Amino acid sequence: MSAPNVPDVSTAPPPKRRRAARAVGLLGAVVLLVVILVLSIAVGAKSLPLADVWSGLLHRDATEYAVVHRMRLPRTLLGLLAGTALGVAGAVMQALTRNPLADPGLLGINAGASAAVAVAATFLGVTAIGGYVWFALLGAALVTALVYAVGGGRGATPARLALAGAALNATLYSFVSAIMLLDTASLDRLRFWTVGSLASADSATVTRVAPFILVGLLVALGAARPLNALALGDDAARALGARPAVIRAAVIVAVTLLCGAATAACGPIVFVGLLVPHLVRAITGPDLRWLLPYCAVLAPVLLLGADVLGRVLGRPGELQVGMVTAVLGGPLFLWLVTRSRVAHP
Numbered sequence: 001m002s003a004p005n006v007p008d009v010s011t012a013p014p015p016k017r018r019r020a021a022r023a024v025g026l027l028g029a030v031v032l033l034v035v036i037l038v039l040s041i042a043v044g045a046k047s048l049p050l051a052d053v054w055s056g057l058l059h060r061d062a063t064e065y066a067v068v069h070r071m072r073l074p075r076t077l078l079g080l081l082a083g084t085a086l087g088v089a090g091a092v093m094q095a096l097t098r099n100p101l102a103d104p105g106l107l108g109i110n111a112g113a114s115a116a117v118a119v120a121a122t123f124l125g126v127t128a129i130g131g132y133v134w135f136a137l138l139g140a141a142l143v144t145a146l147v148y149a150v151g152g153g154r155g156a157t158p159a160r161l162a163l164a165g166a167a168l169n170a171t172l173y174s175f176v177s178a179i180m181l182l183d184t185a186s187l188d189r190l191r192f193w194t195v196g197s198l199a200s201a202d203s204a205t206v207t208r209v210a211p212f213i214l215v216g217l218l219v220a221l222g223a224a225r226p227l228n229a230l231a232l233g234d235d236a237a238r239a240l241g242a243r244p245a246v247i248r249a250a251v252i253v254a255v256t257l258l259c260g261a262a263t264a265a266c267g268p269i270v271f272v273g274l275l276v277p278h279l280v281r282a283i284t285g286p287d288l289r290w291l292l293p294y295c296a297v298l299a300p301v302l303l304l305g306a307d308v309l310g311r312v313l314g315r316p317g318e319l320q321v322g323m324v325t326a327v328l329g330g331p332l333f334l335w336l337v338t339r340s341r342v343a344h345p
Contacts, residue, residue, distance in 0.1 A: 022290050025283055029297040036304045040076040041068060043308050045316060048072075070202070078201040078209075079304040079321070082266045085213045085258035087299020090273025091280075091291055092220050095227045096251045097151075097161050103274035104259040107165030110270075111172035112143025113263035118176045118190060122183055129208045129265060136264035137212070141256040143168055148252070196269035196322020198307050209261040216257030217296065223250045224288040231286065269322045271329025272299050278333075 041057075042048045048056070048064055056064030057073070086104060093102040104110045116139025120126035126135065147168060151161035180190055193200075226247045229237040234244045262269070276299040277291065284290040303321065306328060310319035 022284060026290075026293060026297065029294060029301070033297050033301050036301050036308070037076055037080065039308050040079060040304045041072040044072060044311055045318075074203050074206050075198050075201040075307075076304065077206045078265055079198050079307055080300045081206065081210060081213045082198075082262040082269065083272060083300030083303030084296045085216065085262040086269060086272040086303070087276040087295035088217060088220050088292055089255045089258040089262075090299075091277040091288070091295045092223065092227065092251050093255055093273070094277055095231065095286075095288055095291075096248060098231070099161050100278070101162050101274070103271075104255070104263075105268060105270040106169065106274060107147050107161065108143050108168035108172060109140050109147070109165075109255065109259045110263050110268035111169045111176075112139040112141075113137070113260050114194065114268050115139055115172040115176055116142075117193075117264060118179050121190060122179050129205045133208055133212065133261055133264040137256060137260035140260035140263065141252075143172070144252050144256055144259075193267040195320045196267040196325070197320040198266055199318065199320065201265070205265050209265045212257045212261035216254045216261070219250055219254040220258070221292055223247055223254065224292050227251070227288050228286075267322060269303065269325055271325050271333065272303055275329050275333055276302055 038050070038053065042050060042053050046067070048067070052062075052064045053068065055062040056068030059065065089109075090103050093104070093107065094100060096102075113136035116135040117132050120131060120135040126132060147161060147164045150164040150168075176190075176194065180194070226237070226242040229240045229242040230244055230247050232240075237244050237247070276295050280291055280294040280298060284294055303325065306324040307321040309328075310321055310324040313319055313324075
């Protein structure tokens with residue numbers, strides 16, 4: 001009788017070596033992020049040499065100071081915050097729902113925030129980001145709870161969540177489109193915002209949304225270990241000392257803060273929260289203690305890289321970042337699917 005086919009684990013790297021490799025990879029991702037941040041400040045309708053970027057950052061009397069501090073730096077910081085928010089939100093949603101297609105865009109959360117902002121801008125006369133963000137958070141929270149409830153709550157399946165999210169997504173975006181078509185003023189105000197854009201970023205926008213995103217990130221990172229336990233099932237999670245109901249509530253709060261603030265500032269941006277966790281999972285595996293930091297670094301790399309690409313391709317104007325991520329994200333995700341890299345969270 002032949003010996004049973006037992007997987008050979010002798011070649012698997014030891015835990016310390018795996019941790020070291022992940023740490024080195026994360027350091028490399030941070031270096032890549034720094035490069036993208038510099039490019040985001042340097043590249044635009046008028047490209048700036050690195051020496052001028054440095055001078056504009058540090059010296060108030062420099063010629064480039066106004067361009068760097070009033071336009072490029074706020075835009076870059078907003079892209080950093082929004083990219084991090086969307087990447088981490090997508091990762092924790094996929095882990096909570098055990099659905100590889102969970103994403104703030106596909107599950108309708110961004111659409112809920114967008115619909116709330118459209119109502120606030122059209123019917124209530126809200127025009128400032130300080131007002132937008134509260135309505136966006138409310139819309140994101142309502143849709144998150146509704147998708148989770150319609151999808152079956154604790155017994156939700158990936159298919160039911162995806163169907164519930166797709167239905168709400170289509171309904172809410174149709175509602176936003178109807179508002180814009182029926183009101184010319186709303187169309188002018190919201191047409192660039194609805195495709196996802198960093199072009200209107202300023203220091204006030206960054207200041208308004210940063211606290212919500214930072215709190216959401218802290219909650220999500222704090223839920224990483226309990227979410228790992230929850231992946232084993234509710235009973236196993238309780239045996240390990242986790243409380244499933246508290247974990248789910250914390251993740252919903254984190255997703256609401258992250259998606260609501262990012263959407264209020266930039267509009268709905270798709271594929272970042274869906275694509276980045278899948279790319280990262282091929283490096284880190286499903287362990288959220290590594291997955292979330294990687295997503296927090298690489299998601300803004302994708303978003304800011306798309307923004308820089310849109311500025312280069314659209315000269316002397318620019319392509320909005322939401323359009324670029326949609327064009328890039330679709331083929332990339334199809335490539336991942338065809339190579340069977342879309343793993344279950």
